[in-house]
Amino acid sequence: xxxxxRFAPSPTGFLHIGGARTALFxxxxxxxxxxxxxxxxxxTDVARSTPEAVQAILDGMHWLGLDYDEGxxxxxxxxxxxxDVIQGMLAAGSAYYCYSSKEELEALRESxxxxxxxxxxxxxxxxxxxxxxxxxxxxxxxxIRFKNPKDGHVVWNDLVKGEISIANxxxxxxxxxxxxxxxxxxxxxxxxxxxxxxxxxxxGDDHVNNTPRQINMLKALGATIPQxxxxxxxxxxxxxxxxxxxxxxxxxxxxxxxxxPEAVLNYLARLGWSHGDEEIFSMxxxxxxxDLDHITPSAAQFNTEKLKWLNAHYIKQADKQSLASDISxxxxxxxxxxxxxPDLSAVLDLYKERxxxxxxxxxxIVYFYQKPAMDALAAEKHLTDDIKPALQKLTTILxxxxxxxxxxxxxxxxVVTEFQLKFPKVAMPLRVLICGIAQSPSIDQVMVLLGRExxxxxxxxFK
RNA sequence: GUCCCCAUCGUCUAGAGGCCUAGGACACCUCCCUUUCACGGAGGCGACCGGGGUUCGAAUCCCCGUGGGGACGCCA
Numbered sequence: 001x002x003x004x005x006r007f008a009p010s011p012t013g014f015l016h017i018g019g020a021r022t023a024l025f026x027x028x029x030x031x032x033x034x035x036x037x038x039x040x041x042x043x044t045d046v047a048r049s050t051p052e053a054v055q056a057i058l059d060g061m062h063w064l065g066l067d068y069d070e071g072x073x074x075x076x077x078x079x080x081x082x083x084d085v086i087q088g089m090l091a092a093g094s095a096y097y098c099y100s101s102k103e104e105l106e107a108l109r110e111s112x113x114x115x116x117x118x119x120x121x122x123x124x125x126x127x128x129x130x131x132x133x134x135x136x137x138x139x140x141x142x143x144i145r146f147k148n149p150k151d152g153h154v155v156w157n158d159l160v161k162g163e164i165s166i167a168n169x170x171x172x173x174x175x176x177x178x179x180x181x182x183x184x185x186x187x188x189x190x191x192x193x194x195x196x197x198x199x200x201x202x203x204g205d206d207h208v209n210n211t212p213r214q215i216n217m218l219k220a221l222g223a224t225i226p227q228x229x230x231x232x233x234x235x236x237x238x239x240x241x242x243x244x245x246x247x248x249x250x251x252x253x254x255x256x257x258x259x260x261p262e263a264v265l266n267y268l269a270r271l272g273w274s275h276g277d278e279e280i281f282s283m284x285x286x287x288x289x290x291d292l293d294h295i296t297p298s299a300a301q302f303n304t305e306k307l308k309w310l311n312a313h314y315i316k317q318a319d320k321q322s323l324a325s326d327i328s329x330x331x332x333x334x335x336x337x338x339x340x341x342p343d344l345s346a347v348l349d350l351y352k353e354r355x356x357x358x359x360x361x362x363x364x365i366v367y368f369y370q371k372p373a374m375d376a377l378a379a380e381k382h383l384t385d386d387i388k389p390a391l392q393k394l395t396t397i398l399x400x401x402x403x404x405x406x407x408x409x410x411x412x413x414x415v416v417t418e419f420q421l422k423f424p425k426v427a428m429p430l431r432v433l434i435c436g437i438a439q440s441p442s443i444d445q446v447m448v449l450l451g452r453e454x455x456x457x458x459x460x461x462f463k
Numbered sequence: 464g465u466c467c468c469c470a471u472c473g474u475c476u477a478g479a480g481g482c483c484u485a486g487g488a489c490a491c492c493u494c495c496c497u498u499u500c501a502c503g504g505a506g507g508c509g510a511c512c513g514g515g516g517u518u519c520g521a522a523u524c525c526c527c528g529u530g531g532g533g534a535c536g537c538c539a
Binding site: 012114116158230273274298306412439 | 475477486488497500
């Protein structure tokens with residue numbers, strides 16, 4: 001049987017880091033087994049679903065390169081099918097109308113909680129042999145409930161967590177269609193997973209409790225039951241749960257913050273999954289290695305520092321052309337126009353080993369395209385009067401010497417020797433005058449790229 | 464409250480009874496490289512939640528406890 005997995009987000013917000021990992025694992029599992037990966041948008045909550053959120057999810061998937069073989073399918077477009085299935089269940093007696101009002105249910109829940117019980121529907125409208133149901137009140141539009149088995153256990157072998165067993169006694173008759181007739185999540189999932197031929201449901205840990213109900217419905221429908229793999233949640237950097245209010249950022253935020261999709265993907269792959277000691281690997285490699293056996297059942301804390309480390313790695317490996325075009329965009333956002341000289345690619349060659357993010361990289365090379373602001377501390381430390389004669393002499397040599405790293409290095413060396421100084425004594429003031437700060441790559445290389453004219457202009461500001 | 468799940472360095476993890484004196488990675492510290500800062504290289508610090516079993520032997524299996532998390536919607 002071909003493997004078919006799906007990612008089924010609800011479009012009520014952007015694609016966040018947890019969703020991205022779920023998508024990645026489902027995607028990789030399908031790839032590994034030569035199967036299909038399906039994208040399904042679960043938009044049955046009309047009140048909260050938005051087209052913007054749909055787009056945000058699509059954008060996030062696209063940025064990460066998580067392509068799907070089928071879809072996106074929209075559940076709202078499958079309403080007729082769901083309603084057909086519900087009619088069939090009503091006819092077969094595995095579903096029934098319930099005329100309890102919301103208020104009535106709310107009161108029930110509260111009294112159960114007070115008694116220390118698990119709040120659940122008491123089955124007052126559930127048809128039973130020999131049971132006489134009350135007359136439905138005309139002013140209440142009924143919901144439809146699934147008639148869950150009362151006895152026995154639902155047991156499945158979770159591909160991540162192992163065997164999980166839940167007593168049917170713990171389960172109540174869940175609503176599968178609202179009063180307005182629209183089907184609810186747990187029901188649509190069942191129909192879709194069934195009809196789309198999903199073989200492995202890989203999803204968040206928060207769905208564990210839905211699984212036995214879904215299995216019961218699948219059984220009632222005579223459907224094949226897929227395998228389930230429940231992924232534990234991802235905690236924020238501070239160990240707290242990710243939520244809309246707290247740290248649950250969009251994957252696109254990582255794009256804006258200067259992370260490469262390769263880094264985010266690689267990081268996510270290692271969050272909860274491992275392949276021995278492997279830390280850095282391509283998605284192609286990941287798809288070959290990926291398996292459900294090596295997923296940790298416990299929650300994982302997100303660690304931005306490690307993501308940065310991976311990002312730095314992928315920046316070093318980045319394709320020259322695409323790195324240059326990305327960085328020039330980011331420079332533009334900083335209000336910096338990239339001139340033809342110094343050549344951006346050459347500048348990046350000098351700098352790409354030094355940055356953790358693309359934003360850092362862009363910021364660090366601004367001084368090649370506009371005069372830097374002078375760091376006061378660096379200036380105070382290095383731009384001392386006693387160094388002026390040496391710099392004066394250096395300026396003279398630089399005006400006429402060859403313009404390459406070697407020649408410039410010699411020029412500095414000559415001055416160092418002549419004035420009986422240490423190399424940094426000359427290089428540091430030079431660096432501060434040219435870069436505005438006391439840190440830069442090899443100063444002679446920086447000077448080569450910046451050009452003689454601009455170097456002399458900047459050095460001459462110190463007299 | 465009830466049900467379900469989880470538990471190895473600060474963090475991500477390796478570990479399927481002897482290979483564990485518990486390995487790797489990020490972070491941190493030291494040193495080397497050096498023209499500053501990075502990069503890179505070499506070291507270092509640092510963990511099996513507690514208690515009982517089972518076994519010749521347990522990080523690994525079982526039970527209890529503790530701690531954490533999830534679910535309990537006419538949300539998904």
